[in-house]
Amino acid sequence: MLRDAVRALSEAKIAPFAAEVDEEARFPQEALDALVAADLHAVHVPEEYGGAGADALATVIVIEEVARVCASSSLIPAVNKLGSLPVVLSGGEDLKKKYLGPLAKGDGMFSYCLSEPDAGSDAGGMKTKAVRDGDSYVLNGVKRWITNAGVSEYYTVMAVTDPDLRTKGISAFVVEKGDEGVSFGAPEKKLGIKGSPTREVYLDNVRIPADRLIGAEGTGFATAMKTLDHTRITIAAQALGIAQGALDYASGYVKERKQFGKPVADFQGVQFMLADMAMKLEAARQLTYSAAARSQRVSDGGDKEHLTFFGAAAKCFASDVAMEITTDAVQLLGGYGYTRDYPVERMMRDAKITQIYEGTNQIQRIVMARNLP
Numbered sequence: 018m019l020r021d022a023v024r025a026l027s028e029a030k031i032a033p034f035a036a037e038v039d040e041e042a043r044f045p046q047e048a049l050d051a052l053v054a055a056d057l058h059a060v061h062v063p064e065e066y067g068g069a070g071a072d073a074l075a076t077v078i079v080i081e082e083v084a085r086v087c088a089s090s091s092l093i094p095a096v097n098k099l100g101s102l103p104v105v106l107s108g109g110e111d112l113k114k115k116y117l118g119p120l121a122k123g124d125g126m127f128s129y130c131l132s133e134p135d136a137g138s139d140a141g142g143m144k145t146k147a148v149r150d151g152d153s154y155v156l157n158g159v160k161r162w163i164t165n166a167g168v169s170e171y172y173t174v175m176a177v178t179d180p181d182l183r184t185k186g187i188s189a190f191v192v193e194k195g196d197e198g199v200s201f202g203a204p205e206k207k208l209g210i211k212g213s214p215t216r217e218v219y220l221d222n223v224r225i226p227a228d229r230l231i232g233a234e235g236t237g238f239a240t241a242m243k244t245l246d247h248t249r250i251t252i253a254a255q256a257l258g259i260a261q262g263a264l265d266y267a268s269g270y271v272k273e274r275k276q277f278g279k280p281v282a283d284f285q286g287v288q289f290m291l292a293d294m295a296m297k298l299e300a301a302r303q304l305t306y307s308a309a310a311r312s313q314r315v316s317d318g319g320d321k322e323h324l325t326f327f328g329a330a331a332k333c334f335a336s337d338v339a340m341e342i343t344t345d346a347v348q349l350l351g352g353y354g355y356t357r358d359y360p361v362e363r364m365m366r367d368a369k370i371t372q373i374y375e376g377t378n379q380i381q382r383i384v385m386a387r388n389l390p
């Protein structure tokens with residue numbers, strides 16, 4: 018029922034703007050409005066904080082269905098989870114009440130600020146600093162590649178509080194868009210997900226109350242990594258949705274397109290491509306849903322269940338599969354697939370990011386090798 022509802026909403030209210038959002042590289046406001054109206058913009062927020070209380074699998078299904086029509090728009094529910102999960106996992110009760118309520122109501126989105134210009138894969142090498150000063154912390158630094166920066170009201174920022182302790186000297190904070198000293202760079206000009214703004218976040222002597230610290234001092238990096246264990250599964254969901262959108266489009270097209278006097282779908286070479294695409298997609302889906310079930314059981318207080326391995330594996334496998342399927346979808350449309358008159362080239366460009374963010378697929382393989390089940 019959830020899938021049917023999200024699919025219907027996505028097709029009616031998000032799909033019609035997907036090409037325009039990509040072409041104009043503009044924020045998909047129509048999608049945000051439709052998702053907020055249907056209470057689908059941050060479904061993971063627990064009911065006790067005014068949220069929909071969706072479990073990890075339900076959240077995956079929402080992201081997957083939105084991504085099937087518009088990958089940029091799927092970053093609304095996905096990044097709301099990424100940005101706020103540190104608060105959910107490690108924040109105190111007051112912090113949760115203060116920030117999860119407005120997020121659930123649609124009054125403000127959340128972004129996640131880990132990466133920096135010189136600290137990407139090696140996020141522990143970050144330079145942004147937070148210095149305690151009485152009842153405040155003062156933050157200085159530059160965060161790079163921040164999804165939905167400038168649009169979001171709230172930012173989870175990882176910053177160094179004790180440089181001698183490396184990753185154990187990193188702490189997490191909530192920073193608000195309106196805090197004095199917060200500003201944003203120009204939107205990056207990207208290959209895909211052009212509707213999702215990606216910007217630098219500048220922190221210039223940003224003074225915030227000390228109670229914006231998430232968890233204890235020095236636990237920020239651990240919180241950031243724990244968050245990724247859960248949210249890499251949402252990137253897998255995004256990859257599944259993009260791939261499903263491309264497969265659906267290509268499988269319809271080959272039945273209509275005629276060459277040599279018959280639909281190209283009648284050629285066995287084309288059928289074998291479609292079969293491989295569907296097979297890989299279903300394998301990715303099963304791995305992703307299994308990872309989501311583990312994520313939920315861990316959130317419910319269960320054992321770790323190799324979540325780190327499964328989160329990395331789902332993200333890595335689904336994103337590689339999405340890249341293959343979208344590339345094959347372009348191939349199946351021939352020359353037409355290579356133009357912006359058809360959606361598959363957008364899907365191919367959008368799929369590429371899923372192999373890069375929340376840790377590149379090289380990094381996922383390192384994570385998997387260190388956490389073999």
Ligand SMILES: Cc1cc2nc3c(=O)[nH]c(=O)nc-3n(C[C@H](O)[C@H](O)[C@H](O)COP(=O)(O)OP(=O)(O)OC[C@H]3O[C@@H](n4cnc5c(N)ncnc54)[C@H](O)[C@@H]3O)c2cc1C
Binds near residue numbers: 138215375377
């Ligand atoms: C559109 C977009 C949105 C993003 N959104 C966010 C966001 O909201 N919040 C956020 O914090 N970050 C975000 N990121 C940042 C993203 O997570 C990083 O770009 C990513 O982790 C890679 O870091 P890097 O770009 O510095 O690449 P680098 O770390 O410089 O990597 C360069 C290459 O070296 C490889 N490499 C690096 N180390 C190793 C190794 N040990 N072994 C093998 N290969 C290695 C990488 O796989 C890659 O191929 C976003 C990025 C993009 C492009």
